[in-house]
Amino acid sequence: MVNVPTGVWIDENGMIVRPNETAYSKDTKLSLGGKVLESRGSDYVAALRDWVAKGSESEYAMSPEEVAAKVAPRTSDDAMAEAHFQLGNYFHQQDNAAKADTHWAKAQELRPESWNYHRQDWSFTPKEAGGHWMKKFQSMEDDEEYYPTLDLPNLTEK
Amino acid sequence: MRISRVVLSAALAVLGGWFMTDTAYGATVLYEGRTVEVAHTLEDPTDLWVTPDDLTKINGFVVKPEGACLDEICIPLTEASGLTTERLGQKWISVTGLSQKLNQPYAYDAEAGVWSFAPLAATHESYLTSAEAPDFALKDREGKTIHLSDFRGKKVLLMTWASW
DSSP states (O other), X not given: OOSSXXXXXXXXXXXXXXXXXXXXXXXXXXXXXXXXXEEEXXXXXXXXXXXXXXXXXXXXXXXXXXXXXXXXXXXXXXXXXXXXXXXXXXXXXXXXXXXXXXXXXXXXXXXXXXXXXHHHHHTTSHHHHHHHHHHHHHTSOTTOOSSOOOOOTTXXXX | OOOOHHHHHHHHHHTTTOSOGXXXXXXXXXXXXXXXXXXXXXXXSSOOEEOHHHHHHHHOOXXXXXXXXXXXXXXXXXXXGTSEEEETTEEEXXXXXXXXXXXXXXXXXXXXXXXXXXXXXXXXXXXXXXXXOOOOEEEOTTSOEEEGGGGTTSOEEEEEOOOO
């Protein structure tokens, strides 16, 4: 997860028909230091309404195979990062900041692309969090998207 | 709060070592969002050895004649496997050895005796291939526990958001 809000669609049988993705309710566009943050909230809402009305017949509801293809398999480093992240959380709860920082740093080292691990760490230094975020945001390559483009057929062609 | 290992070792030395020093150490295990306190483990700085009962409490695996089993997964516990040992009339299972067989990464803090295991790949991958949403439970604003499965029969939009 990059940022809130995000949404997951689950049908009446407990099956995911759209995995986690950016889920704004209105269009937004923000310029920050030469880079642009943009979200297509109106398209997302239109697609959501279509699914509510049509269910599995909606072109925005994915098949199990399409959902699986959207969810990247977890690598060994991803899994190890999660193990260290949980250790960091444990030591934080035990008021052991030094050990918490050690394990959170390891999680970030193993998964540098994960905003989640960075955000958890930044949340404990709120005054510096904005600066940390901006630094990481500015370090993104020009062809990198902060919010991944929504996969919404037909709406995308507008 | 667990007694530090240094203090405990000194105390045991004074007592003449009659206590079961092999099992003097406990451990804290982080597994699938749960924190499991294990009272007795074998002394080993790099591997976590627990009793069969504690193995089940940690990861749900049950020791059967065919091995350590969870649902359709069974890992043989033969002498050659290196996953089991007898000590002080008690059978011990290597949780870390089992995880290695299952390609399940883990991290640990030896000084604090805390072990953290990544989600089991077999379980995680089953969700990826079936697209079935894993069930989970959270408390609502009134403190009532709500499960995702409570909403079967309805479409669900599961959102993360913030008030700002």
